[in-house]
Amino acid sequence: MTKEFTLLSLAVRNLKRKPLRTVILAVAIGLLVTALVFALSFIRRVDSSIKMTSDRLGADLLIVPTGSRGAAEDVLLENKAKSFYMDKGVIEKIRKVKGIDKMTYQTYLVTLSGLCCDVPESVVVAFNQDTDFVIKPWLTKKLGRRLRKGEAIVGSESAFNISVGLVDVDSVLFGNVFKMVGVLDKTGTGLDTALFIDESNIDDIIRKGKSSIQPGQISVVFAKVKKGLDPYKVAGEIEDSVIEVDTIARKDIGKNIINALRDINQIFAVTVTLASVLAAFLAWAVFSAIANERSREVGIMRAIGAKESHIVKLFILEVFIIGSLGSVLGIISGTALSLALAKSFTILKNISTDLGIVERSLIALSGLAIGTGVCIIGALSPVRKVKRLEPLVVIKGE
Amino acid sequence: MPQLLMENIMKSYVIGNESIHAVNNASLEVNRGEFISIVGHSGSGKTTLLSIIGGIVKPTSGRVLFEGTDIYSFDSDRLSEYRCETIGFMFQFASLLPMLTVKENLMLPVVFKNGRRAGGADANERKAVELLGMVGLGDKINAYPSQLSGGQQRRVAIARAFMNDAEIILADEPTGDLDEETESDMMRLFKKVNEERRITFIMVTHNTDIAKQTRRQMRMSQGAIATL
Ligand SMILES: Nc1ncnc2c1ncn2[C@@H]1O[C@H](COP(=O)(O)OP(=O)(O)O)[C@@H](O)[C@H]1O
Ligand SMILES: [Mg+2]
Numbered sequence: 001m002t003k004e005f006t007l008l009s010l011a012v013r014n015l016k017r018k019p020l021r022t023v024i025l026a027v028a029i030g031l032l033v034t035a036l037v038f039a040l041s042f043i044r045r046v047d048s049s050i051k052m053t054s055d056r057l058g059a060d061l062l063i064v065p066t067g068s069r070g071a072a073e074d075v076l077l078e079n080k081a082k083s084f085y086m087d088k089g090v091i092e093k094i095r096k097v098k099g100i101d102k103m104t105y106q107t108y109l110v111t112l113s114g115l116c117c118d119v120p121e122s123v124v125v126a127f128n129q130d131t132d133f134v135i136k137p138w139l140t141k142k143l144g145r146r147l148r149k150g151e152a153i154v155g156s157e158s159a160f161n162i163s164v165g166l167v168d169v170d171s172v173l174f175g176n177v178f179k180m181v182g183v184l185d186k187t188g189t190g191l192d193t194a195l196f197i198d199e200s201n202i203d204d205i206i207r208k209g210k211s212s213i214q215p216g217q218i219s220v221v222f223a224k225v226k227k228g229l230d231p232y233k234v235a236g237e238i239e240d241s242v243i244e245v246d247t248i249a250r251k252d253i254g255k256n257i258i259n260a261l262r263d264i265n266q267i268f269a270v271t272v273t274l275a276s277v278l279a280a281f282l283a284w285a286v287f288s289a290i291a292n293e294r295s296r297e298v299g300i301m302r303a304i305g306a307k308e309s310h311i312v313k314l315f316i317l318e319v320f321i322i323g324s325l326g327s328v329l330g331i332i333s334g335t336a337l338s339l340a341l342a343k344s345f346t347i348l349k350n351i352s353t354d355l356g357i358v359e360r361s362l363i364a365l366s367g368l369a370i371g372t373g374v375c376i377i378g379a380l381s382p383v384r385k386v387k388r389l390e391p392l393v394v395i396k397g398e
Numbered sequence: 399m400p401q402l403l404m405e406n407i408m409k410s411y412v413i414g415n416e417s418i419h420a421v422n423n424a425s426l427e428v429n430r431g432e433f434i435s436i437v438g439h440s441g442s443g444k445t446t447l448l449s450i451i452g453g454i455v456k457p458t459s460g461r462v463l464f465e466g467t468d469i470y471s472f473d474s475d476r477l478s479e480y481r482c483e484t485i486g487f488m489f490q491f492a493s494l495l496p497m498l499t500v501k502e503n504l505m506l507p508v509v510f511k512n513g514r515r516a517g518g519a520d521a522n523e524r525k526a527v528e529l530l531g532m533v534g535l536g537d538k539i540n541a542y543p544s545q546l547s548g549g550q551q552r553r554v555a556i557a558r559a560f561m562n563d564a565e566i567i568l569a570d571e572p573t574g575d576l577d578e579e580t581e582s583d584m585m586r587l588f589k590k591v592n593e594e595r596r597i598t599f600i601m602v603t604h605n606t607d608i609a610k611q612t613r614r615q616m617r618m619s620q621g622a623i624a625t626l
Binding site: 010013 | 453478483507
């Protein structure tokens with residue numbers, strides 16, 4: 001059985017005639033798709049990480065000291081070590097606001113390597129185990145019991161965890177010895193790099209004077225609102241009646257980051273658009289040249305019986321092969337780039353979720369569609385030109 | 399009904415202010431299985447006339463009826479099918495595609511026929527190889543046109559015209575650059591195909607000896623055609 005000779009074989013043969021030109025166009029398409037895949041991976045990664053975090057925190061409202069919204073997001077989304085405090089008394093004030101279902105709170109302490117502690121710089125989260133609903137889902141599964149005084153559990157991606165690599169070791173935090181009793185499951189939030197202790201340890205820490213925290217201070221209150229109530233309304237009421245706090249609704253978590261990213265997104269959009277225009281222009285130039293070079297051949301093919309549709313198919317096949325080869329190239333390099341550069345973008349380094357296979361496939365598909373589409377759009381007018389070529393009377397030699 | 403009927407064909411080209419009548423009021427009736435030769439000076443309109451019959455050039459006026467239907471009333475696709483399946487055209491000059499091998503050049507008309515030959519890819523290939531053997535190029539099937547002499551290229555184009563089992567072969571000085579021996583080989587092949595398969599031949603030639611071998615001889619002069 002021999003391989004059938006078809007329009008496709010003819011298109012492939014044509015592509016090999018000027019391989020350099022073919023490769024240059026494919027690479028141009030590849031660069032466009034690289035930029036696109038990289039940008040989409042970046043944006044989707046930040047987006048999905050923020051969404052996952054806000055879902056996982058399990059609270060409708062975050063209540064933080066006035067002016068600390070950004071700092072709170074930095075801790076919860078980006079794993080940054082920051083501390084901010086308000087008086088514990090706000091809890092009682094908030095409780096008076098109608099619509100709150102339940103509340104818990106956390107206190108963030110920042111360790112400074114060498115000065116107070118023998119772990120790298122990170123956030124230590126002191127939390128109230130009686131009211132907690134934020135850490136519990138990951139804690140009970142792992143430890144199966146309450147965290148005792150003098151015990152700490154480390155986040156799944158804590159630098160401490162990585163550097164020590166094992167549990168059941170003792171470590172000094174703020175002048176107190178803690179026993180590391182376990183590693184928390186991955187939560188996909190900024191808290192994955194933190195260490196967790198019970199709030200009863202705070203008194204001892206204050207006594208040693210190795211932290212800036214004052215008695216009776218907390219960092220953040222997590223609140224659930226009663227079923228059927230609008231979180232924004234409740235948030236508004238809290239801010240009206242408790243002047244020392246700001247609130248962040250679940251849906252608004254990450255808004256600061258997203259706003260900051262808006263400029264980056266715009267730069268991405270402009271880059272990808274310009275690259276598309278450039279690639280389309282190149283496709284136009286290449287196929288205009290091809291159309292001119294092959295007008296005699298097209299005329300001969302028409303004279304021996306090719307229909308207009310055969311000619312169009314032949315050229316579109318060529319365009320399609322270049323476009324999709326370039327796109328596949330771009331998908332590979334764009335994905336590789338996004339993985340390689342992930343570490344050099346602060347925001348990507350600090351958010352913990354990577355993209356799943358489904359999301360990556362969707363990005364790859366859009367890369368393929370846009371890369372091939374741009375190539376086809378660019379080549380459209382030259383292809384239309386060859387379509388209109390008349391059958392050639394071969395009255396002259398070549 | 400004649401297979402082909404040309405009625406008062408005119409073909410004019412306007413160049414500057416002048417109008418050239420490449421074909422001037424030509425009428426011709428051709429029956430299935432005829433072998434017609436056309437002689438005439440260079441520029442007398444022979445190629446233009448063949449192209450009009452072959453569905454490649456639309457006449458300025460007049461009609462070409464194939465089995466009673468005006469081929470220029472066909473739409474573009476139907477006319478392409480006529481060129482592809484009814485006509486086998488041997489062009490006066492080089493007409494092979496340079497990026498295809500000799501064998502692939504022969505397969506091309508089949509591609510445009512959308513592979514409708516019974517027996518599929520293998521049968522097409524067998525037919526191409528067989529035809530190349532018949533024109534004496536059995537050893538060149540995988541060569542590219544640039545690797546062949548002018549005469550060899552000419553014979554490939556001859557073989558290609560037979561590929562889709564055309565009903566009418568239009569041959570425009572098909573033996574132009576062949577040596578005498580090969581020329582008479584080709585003529586023998588044409589006559590054999592003409593007699594055995596009742597395929598109509600209309601052949602333009604400069605060689606009066608060749609023309610004399612045909613039953614019906616015509617001459618073109620300044621666009622007009624007449625029986626010799
Ligand atoms: N496409 C064309 N444009 C202008 N003039 C043409 C064209 N094709 C043929 N002619 C002219 O028509 C006349 C007949 O040409 P042609 O049919 O090729 O003659 P022959 O094949 O007998 O040598 C010539 O004068 C030629 O210059
Ligand atoms: Mg001629």
